[in-house]
Amino acid sequence: GAGVSQSPRYKVAKRGQDVALRCDPISGHVSLFWYQQALGQGPEFLTYFQNEAQLDKSGLPSDRFFAERPEGSVSTLKIQRTQQEDSAVYLCASSFMSGAGYTFGSGTRLTVV
Amino acid sequence: AQSVTQLDSQVPVFEEAPVELRCNYSSSVSVYLFWYVQYPNQGLQLLLKYLSGSTLVESINGFEAEFNKSQTSFHLRKPSVHISDTAEYFCAVNRNTGTASKLTFGTGTRLQVTL
Numbered sequence: 523g524a525g526v527s528q529s530p531r532y533k534v535a536k537r538g539q540d541v542a543l544r545c546d547p548i549s550g551h552v553s554l555f556w557y558q559q560a561l562g563q564g565p566e567f568l569t570y571f572q573n574e575a576q577l578d579k580s581g582l583p584s585d586r587f588f589a590e591r592p593e594g595s596v597s598t599l600k601i602q603r604t605q606q607e608d609s610a611v612y613l614c615a616s617s618f619m620s621g622a623g624y625t626f627g628s629g630t631r632l633t634v635v
Numbered sequence: 636a637q638s639v640t641q642l643d644s645q646v647p648v649f650e651e652a653p654v655e656l657r658c659n660y661s662s663s664v665s666v667y668l669f670w671y672v673q674y675p676n677q678g679l680q681l682l683l684k685y686l687s688g689s690t691l692v693e694s695i696n697g698f699e700a701e702f703n704k705s706q707t708s709f710h711l712r713k714p715s716v717h718i719s720d721t722a723e724y725f726c727a728v729n730r731n732t733g734t735a736s737k738l739t740f741g742t743g744t745r746l747q748v749t750l
Contacts, residue, residue, distance in 0.1 A: 526678075553735035564639075564725050564740035565679070572735065581737075613678060617735050623669065624738065628678040 524548070526627035528614050534633045535604045543599045543630045545614030553617040554597050555624065556589055560610045568612075571597060604634045637662040637728045641741035648748055650718055656711040656744045658700075658726030665731040668709040669738070670700055673723040682724070685709065686731075696720075721748045 527546040535541050547554050553572055557565035558581075567581040573594035582589070586604075591597040601608055611631050615624035638661045648654045660666065667686050671679040683694040690702040700711045709726060723745050727738040 528678075555735075555737060557738075562743075564727075564742045565738075567737040567739070570735070570737055578737065615679075615738075623667075623681055623684055625681075626671075626679040 526614055526616050526625050528612075528627035528630050530630060531628065532631045532633075534635060537605060537634055538603050539634075540600065540602045541604055541632065543601075543612050543632070545597045545599070545616075545627060547595065547597070547614070547616030548618075548625055549595075551616035551618050551625075552594075553624075554591060555615045555617075556597070556599050557613040557615065558583075558610045559613055559629070565613055568599070601632075604632075606634050608632060609634045637664075637666060637730070637739045639726050639728055639739055639741035641726055641744050643744050644742065645745045645747065648716055648746065650748055650750055651715045653714050654712065654716050654720075654746065656724050656726075656746065658709045658711065658741060660707050660709065660726070660728050662707075662728060662730075666728040667731050668700075668702060669727040669729075670698070670709070670711050671725045671727060671740075673725065673743075675722075679725065682711075716746070716748050718748050718750070720746060722746060 556568040559565040570578040571591040586602045588600045611629040613629045614627045617624045640659045642657045669684045670682040685702045693699045726741045730736045
């Protein structure tokens, strides 16, 4: 498609459950970012890929969070043993090359109950 | 490191009135500046951006923002708002390096337009 696609759109997880969130970036986009947006807040950086290389994961809040992009296109953000504080919208963004603007997906709203 | 401050969490305004959403940033390096808009239950959409050149940038739907380096500001303005402009607006910056770098966002300003 023409945009960044994220799935699922909504996810409800029981506390302690593992979840996997998918991001399908725009074809040919080298850079891919994950952000976490808590309710009423601005997005916060989680991690960044350039092709398949994860160049920055400084924003991942704990070792329960793991992201991968094995073939340099689709990326998966995995959260293990989910906690209530993980409830947020997870946004994916991609960019062709430079830092001058990114295209965001519609996000995955994760609710941990 | 960069930081972004959006001074107003909510801005109520009547339709057809002018509006200004304030954004100030802090950075030790040169930056690119962005405004994104987020409609309910949707992702972020790029509204406009400043990369270089003219300090006044415009969007296709009547918004404009002016980069003021001395005041480290990038305020968003529209001379006459419409009901459909009701949304959350986020100011963001990233390092001006020519390569991809993470965006740092402000906490957002909720623009509420009423009749």
